Amino acid sequence: MNNYFETSSMHSGISSNIVLAMTLIASLTLTACGGGDESRVPAAAPLASAAPITPVAPATITVPPAPHSLVVLPASGTITHGMQLTPEMVGPAGIAISSFADVPGGTFSGTPLNGWSDHARVVGPGVEVIDGYSFPAGTVVLQGVNLSSEVVVNSGWLVLRGSKGSLLLNHPKGSKDGGAALYSELSAFNTVGAKDGRQPALSICHRCYFPHSGLENIYSNNVIISESWIAVDPGNTGDHVDGIQTWGGQSGLNISRNRLQWNGEQNGTQSGLIAMYSDGAQNASTGYNKIVIENNYIVIGKGGGIGLHAPMNVPTMNMKVSGNRWAWVDGYDPDYTPAIYRGPKFANYRKNGNCWSDNRWSDGEHANKFLLPDNSTGITDKYNTGC
Numbered sequence: 001m002n003n004y005f006e007t008s009s010m011h012s013g014i015s016s017n018i019v020l021a022m023t024l025i026a027s028l029t030l031t032a033c034g035g036g037d038e039s040r041v042p043a044a045a046p047l048a049s050a051a052p053i054t055p056v057a058p059a060t061i062t063v064p065p066a067p068h069s070l071v072v073l074p075a076s077g078t079i080t081h082g083m084q085l086t087p088e089m090v091g092p093a094g095i096a097i098s099s100f101a102d103v104p105g106g107t108f109s110g111t112p113l114n115g116w117s118d119h120a121r122v123v124g125p126g127v128e129v130i131d132g133y134s135f136p137a138g139t140v141v142l143q144g145v146n147l148s149s150e151v152v153v154n155s156g157w158l159v160l161r162g163s164k165g166s167l168l169l170n171h172p173k174g175s176k177d178g179g180a181a182l183y184s185e186l187s188a189f190n191t192v193g194a195k196d197g198r199q200p201a202l203s204i205c206h207r208c209y210f211p212h213s214g215l216e217n218i219y220s221n222n223v224i225i226s227e228s229w230i231a232v233d234p235g236n237t238g239d240h241v242d243g244i245q246t247w248g249g250q251s252g253l254n255i256s257r258n259r260l261q262w263n264g265e266q267n268g269t270q271s272g273l274i275a276m277y278s279d280g281a282q283n284a285s286t287g288y289n290k291i292v293i294e295n296n297y298i299v300i301g302k303g304g305g306i307g308l309h310a311p312m313n314v315p316t317m318n319m320k321v322s323g324n325r326w327a328w329v330d331g332y333d334p335d336y337t338p339a340i341y342r343g344p345k346f347a348n349y350r351k352n353g354n355c356w357s358d359n360r361w362s363d364g365e366h367a368n369k370f371l372l373p374d375n376s377t378g379i380t381d382k383y384n385t386g387c
Helices: none
Strands: 101-103 106-108 120-122 127-130 133-136 140-143 145-147 151-153 158-161 164-169 179-182 185-191 203-206 215-218 223-226 229-232 244-246 250-256 259-262 272-276 288-294 297-299 306-309 316-322 355-357
Parallel strands (some): 101 145, 151 164, 179 203
């Protein structure tokens, strides 16, 4: 069954205590960091691209930018597009970490947990730039570990770097703290939102490797998901699995330079690789504001689920969808594919600060043709009024 034209309500809900939130840390100067050299077999072989995308030199970026997002990525210095990612560049391999100490998970409240002492350090006075992002004094950095269970972050700043495990960012609304996963292999990364009275200040998932699952519950504001390899297995009967799932009533989301793919074959459980649903209100809003979906590589393959489910039938402002590429799958009608969710009321990309530009097939018989928000394929980028 081709489920990519069903309503967004097809995905299953989650319990209210599995959500995360995050607030912006503004006026920080971000610089870039590098990669690693350990190889790993990818979850699925990358498909050929239509044309190479040239990397750029490192740069310095100051936040916040205008008008589309309150949060911005640092320039990595090594890639400009998700098509350029390789398995060696993400997860612990990206910073040449190959051995891990087993440590416990649990509830984090600003100080290292028992059992972390040999593997955690605390950022000193001022700020410290780690992999291009700035973190304040008091941040706990946990590196080179294999977590035995999930870490639930209730307060304080935690950076999980070069490690294996899962994180739930569960800061209360009004918190000035947040969390990050950098160069880690994850089974889950979730953020709780305003509908549950939660809101981390800032949530970052950068250069992470998800070999079997996605970021199922990104429900807060001010979230960066960048340069990560997100490969989602088929679910079990009754499941609806996603790559990155949001709730609605959110702002300040930046999803850029990632590779997202379905593993295996379609079994009716695959929902959306980027799934921006409208499941209810947060802070009296059901819509989206200040969103960037840029330079991602989306590989549907035999998984058959949706590539991009953009907001439908809710207020949408200052949303930029630009530079994304989809791998072509033989046998599809180019105007009726699972690349983009087809709905009757997609956002108006010609007003309200929204823009849609340069989103294309990367290869195959329609290489370099434009994918449009109504899920058609065109030779002109007719919705592009300038991003």
